[in-house]
Amino acid sequence: MPATTTRKLALAAAVAVTLGAGALTAATTASAAEVPLSGYELTWGIKQSYRTYVTTYAAGTFTPAGGATQAAGNGAFTFAQGTGSYDSDAHTVDLAFQGSLRIVSQLHGFDLTLSDVRFDSGAAEITADVTKDGTTTDDVPLATVTVTRAMTDMTTTLTKQAADVFGSASYEGAAGDPLTVAQTATESPSPSPTPSDSASASASQSPSPSASTSASPSGSASASPSPSASASESEEPPAEGDIADGILTWGVKESFRTYVVGSVAQGRITVSDGAAQAAGNGAFTFTGATGDYDTDAGTLSAAFEGAVDFKGHESNGTYGLDLTLGNIRATVDGGKGELTADVTSLGTTTEDVELADLTAASADLTPTDDVITLDDVTATLTEAGAKAFSGYYTAGTELDPLDLSVALTDDAQLPSGDGDDDATGTPTATASDGTAGSASGGVTGSTTGGTGVTGGALASTGADVPSGVLGAAAAVTVAAGAGVVYAMRRRRTGA
Template sequence: MAANRRRPTVLAAACATAVTLGATALAATSASAAEVPLKGYELTWGIKESYRTYVTGTAAGAFTPAGGATQAEGNGVFTFVDGTGSYDSEAHTVALGFEGSLGIVSKAHGFELSLSDLKFDSRAATITADVTRASATRQDVPLAEVTVTRTMADMPTRLTKEAGDVFGSASYTGAAGDPLTVVEKKTGSPTPTPPSGTPTNTPSTAPSTTPPATPSSTPSPSTDPTGSTSPKPSPTEAATKGRISYGTLGWGVKQSFRTYVVDGVAKGKVTVSGGAAQASGNGVFTFPDATGTYDTDADTLKASFKGSVNFKGHEDNGGYGLDLTLSDLKAEIDGGSGKLTADVDSLGEKSGDVTLAELGPKSADLTAKDDVITVGGVTATLTEAGAKAFGGFYRAGAELDPVDLAVALTEDAELPDADPASGGGTGGTGGSTGDTAGGTTGETTGGAGTTGSTTGDVAGSLASTGSDVPVGALGAAAAVTVAAGAGVVFAVRRRRMTDAARA
C-alpha cells in the first residue's frame, strides 16, 4: 500500500436522514384533500435485545403481550396490530397508532410497567407509547428516534432519555435500539399504491408500498426523497458492492482505561503489535490492512483488521495482575447499527470473536466518495459479552471510545490521514498526556499516576481510586479490590502471578 494515500475524504451527505419537525397528533382533524385514512397496519419492534435478555435473565422477569399484541418465540420482538391513522399526500408522511399492550414485570428486581397505545410518526421520526407504572400513566412518552426509510422496514432506532427512565438505566439513553418495521397487513383486496418513486417530506419517509395517493398529489416517480426533481443514479453506474482493497480502523478502547493503565495505579504499559499503531500521548489505536466486503445499496460493511493491543499493569514479581490483549478486530455495519468484535486474551484465557460493542453510525446510509467509504464518530456501547471481557467491572451499556472506519474500494484510492502521531487514528479522541516510551508504535509506559472521579458506567463505588478503574479486567489474579484513600489495594494470588511469569 502506498504510504501517501492520505487525501482527505468525507462521508457523503445521507440521502435518507429523517428530519425531526415536532410531534404530529393522531387525533382526527378537519377533512383535507391532503389526508388519506389508513388502517390495517402492524408495528414490529423489540425495544432492545439486551434489555429483553436482562428482563427474562438476570431480572427473572417476563413480558406479557395483551390486546392483540404478540411476542416472537425465543424472547423475540413484539408486534402491535390494527394500526390506524393517516397519510399526508402533500407532506408525504404517515401517522399511525396501534392496538395492543405489553406488560413488563420482575418481582426479583421490583419493577412492573406496561406500554400501550404505541404510535409511529414519520414526520417527527419517533415512536411513542403510554407508560403505566404504579397505576399512574404517562401519555405519549417518546421511546425512540427513528431513521425513517422509504420501505419502513428494519428502520434503525435510537433510544431516548425518556426510554432510559422507563427501562431503568441511563445507559440506554442514546443507545441503538432494535430495528423498527411498519407494514400493511394484507387482507382481502389490496389497497392502491403510489408509484415506486413517491417522494417524502422528510427523506425516505413515506413508503412506496403503503399509503394510497391521489392522482392530483402523487409526484412523478423521478422525484427524489428530498422533493427535488433530480433523477436517481442510473443502475448502470459503477458497481456498488464488492471486496475491500485495504483500510484502517481507529479506536481507543476507552480513554479512562488507557489512563488507568499508563498513568494510574496500575503503573503499567500499553503495547501495540502486528502493524497496529498508537497515537502519541497515550492516544487511540489504528488497526490496518482491512479485508472484507461492502454493499452501498444495502448499506452494509464487514471488515477485519490486522494488529493487536496489549494492556499490562499491577506488576508483582515479574507477573502481572492485568494482562489483556485484543486482536483480530472486526467491524460490521448494517444501516444504522453494527457491532465490533475481537479476540480476547485475558491472563491466558482466550475467547474468539467476542462482541465487545454495539455500533451506532451517525447515518444509516453507506456512501463511497472517490472510491473510499469513511464512517467516522461511530458510537460504541459496551455489550454484556464486552463487560465480561473486562471482568465485569464496566457495566454493559457503558460508552466506549468512538470508532472511525476508512476503507478503500480500489487499490489506487487514497484514505484520509491516519497518521497516529497526528492525534488519533482516523479521527478518534486522543488520550492523556502521560509519559510515552514508544511514540506511535511499541509501548506506552506510565509514571506514578493520578486519581480522579469515577463515572456512572462503573459497577462499584471507587470515589478515590481513579477514573473508571476497570478492576474486573484483572481477572482471577485480582481477588479483592479495596477503595482506600488515594489508591486501590489489590490482593494478588501469588501462585497465579508466578505461573504467569513463567509463561
C-alpha cells in the first residue's frame, strides 16, 4: 500500500476512536473522507458451465486483453490494476478494473466484449460495459454479490441483464462463479494489524444463520431410534458377508441436470431399469444392490440396478449430447473409494469407467438395525470421468454428494427407494444453481428463487465488512464498539 494511503488510513483510525469515545468534533468530517485505493485485482469466472459451453458446444473463444487474463484450463478471468476508493463513512468500496474480455462464437453467432469491469460493495454488484452487435452499453449489472469481510469467494447471482448479455433467459437468478477481490500491489505493511485481527474475530463471532443451517444436514437421516434396543431384539449380522439389498441416491451434478433440460441443450433426462428421479429435476435413486462388506476391515463394494440417460442438442433427430450411465458401483475402503459406471456416449459403451473418487465422512461401517449407511459422501470427478462428460467438467470438479445404504439381512429396513431421498437436498429449492441452464429452463416443479443469495448482505447483517480495504479506520471502529451501521449505497468514482 502506498505510504500516503497508509497515513490516511492511520488518520481515519484516530478519527474512528474519537467518535467511539463520543467526542463529536470537527474530525467528523474527515472520517467520512474517501480513501483512494489502487493495486487491486478482481477474479470471476462468470459461470463455469458458460465457459464450457462457449469453448465446446459453441466452438467459441475467450480473448482477454488490456491486462485481463484467463486461468489455465478454461478457468476464471482476472481483471487487474483496480483503482477506486473506500468510503470510511459507509464502509464500502468502489473499484474499477482494467482489461477487456471478448467472447466469440461463429457457430452460434455471437460476438461480445466486456470492459470497464467494476465492483461496488455498496451496491453489492458487478457491472461492466458491454459491447454487443456493435453497440456499447455502459455499467450493465451482471451479478449481485453477497459481500463478505474477506472479499474472497463471494457468492454471486446472475441478473436479468446478464441473461440477456450471455444469450440465455435461464441465467436470470442462477448462481454465478464465486468472486474474489484482492489487493496485489502493497508497498508497506497494513497499519494496525492487531485491531484489524480483533475486528475480524468480532465479525466472525457474530450470529451466522448459514453456519447453523449447514451443520450436520444429514444427521437426521442417519439417526435411528433406540438402535441398542433393536440390536438386542435380533441377532446381529456377521462382520462380513454378502449384501442383501441397498439403494444409492446421487444427482450426478445438479448443474448438469439443469443444463440438459435448460434452454441451451433443450433436452431430456430419462431413467430406466428400476432407477428413479426425484421431482423437480432432482437426484436419481438406484436400487437392488448386490455385493459384499467387511465391517472389521472397513470395506464395502456394492453394485446397483438402474440407468439414467441424458439427451440434448437435438438436430434432425440426432442428439449432440447422448450420455447413459448404468451399472453404478460404489466401493469404499477405509472411508475412501471410487464410483464406477458403464458409460454409453453417442452409441459407444465403455464398461467400468471410474467416474469419481469418493470420500466418506467416516471410515466406520458399523451397521444400525442391520443397515450400513453413508450419507453425504463427497464425489470428485476423475480424469476418466471428465472424458465421459466430453470435457464439460474438468477433473477435480466436485460432483453431487451421494447417499448409500445397504442391507445386511433380508428383513432389514432400507430408506425409501422412491427417489425422494435426494442427496443434493431439496432440488426444487436449489435447481436455479444450475450452470448453463437454470431451473426456469424446462425443469418441472422447480423454482427460480435460488438458494437465498441476495444482494445487500452487508447492510442486512451489519457484520461482514471487507477487511482487505478497511484498514485501521474500520478495524478500530468495530473494536471500539462504535455501533457502526454499514449502509449500502452506490457511489461511482472515476477510475
